[in-house]
Amino acid sequence: MRAKRAKSYRKAMQFYQQAFGFREPYQILVSPDFILAGVSRQIPVKARLEEAVQGQAKFLVTHCGISELLKSTSDFRSQAITVSKEFEKRRCPHQEPIPGLDCVREIMGEENKNNYCVAVQDDDLRAKLRAVPGVPILHVKQSVVVLERKSQVAKDASRQIEKDKLGLSELERSMLRAVKKQANEAKNEKRKKKKKNAGPKGPNPLSIKKAAKKPQVVKATKSSQEKSANSVPATAPAVATSGTKRPRPEGDASVPAKKAAAVSGDVTATEEGAKHKRKRNRSAKNRGTTNDSAAASQVPPS
Incomplete structure (x- = not known):
């Protein structure tokens, strides 16, 4: 088998494992027409079926299928019976044998409860099995055993199973509804x-014109007037008006004496300054005469 085909078959079986719980060894229910088709093309049925499912397998055939092979008039009848004897016998509820395809159809039913893979050649039966979710279907095409692609029913069923796993159960939903109702x-x-009952609505405050504010006039009370009068001292002199001199308080004879002392002090200070100035001038003249005599003594005679 080519690597690309083997990879696609492996992915398909992984899908059935994750979605529907298939496990190795896979149980393959083989119909009598598939055995005849494989023998007629000289295909090793067991080996090719295990390659198709990419794992170990257990092969099953019904009693109705064996009886059909025994009644067959095909040239490969004896070889097909030999191959079927290697398979495990699947018990069916039919006391009288029925056609092998009808027996397979009844065993599969509407749900694949036993997780069977079905190897069948009949087109009508394959079409009916595609409507059953989770059924891997195998058939012989030329000289190759082919595993069919996943049907849309199987994909939808796997999505629903995932939702049920992740979602809430019916009991949890009922409890959640009760809690929401109480809340x-x-x-x-x-x-x-x-x-609360709303009272009468007033006018819009934005439509009301605001009243102009009146200037506040502070009125002096009798108590404040009395306090201000009491705070002024009785001996305070009258406030002098412009153009008049402030009267000197009586008995203050120290002011002329202070002025006279200041004047006499200024006179003595000026006299002392004049004396010091005369002394500086005399010392400067003396220094000048000494310098001239020293210079004359240093000049050599001509």
């Missing part, structure tokens, strides 16, 4: 308590 009732009660 809504408690919320409604709180809203009723908070709601």
Whole structure:
């Protein structure tokens, strides 16, 4: 088998494992027409079926299928019976044998409860099995055993199974509905308590013209006037008006004496300054004469 085909078959069987719980060894229910088709093309049926499912397999054939091979008039009848004897016998509920395809159809039913893979050649039976979710179908094409692609029914069933796994159960949903109902009732009660009767509505405050503010006039009370009068001292002199001199308080004879002392002090200070100036001038003249005599003594005679 080519690597690309083997990889696609492996992915398909992994899908059936994850979605529907298939496990190795896979149980393959083989119909009598598939055995005849494989023997007629000289295909090793067991080996090719294990290659198709990419794993170990257990092969099953019904009693109705064996009886059909025994009654067959095909040239490969004896070889097909020999191959079927290597398979495990699947018990079926039929006391009288029926056609092998009808027996396979009844065993599969509407649900693949036993996780069977079905190897069958009949087109009508394969079409009916595609409507059953989770059925890997195998058939012989030329000289190769082919595993069919996943049907749309199988894909939809796997999505639903995933939703059921991730979602809530019916009991959990009922409990959740009860909790939500209680929460809504408690919320409604709180809203009723908070709601108050609205009083008469007043005019729009933006449409009302604001009244102009009047200047506030502070009126002096009698008590404040009395306090201000009491705070002024009785001996305070009258406030002098412009153009008049402030009267000197009586008995203050120290002012002329202070002025006279200041004047006499200024006179003595000026006299002392004049004396010091005369001394500086005399010392400067003396230094000048000494310098001239020293210079004359240093000049050599001509």
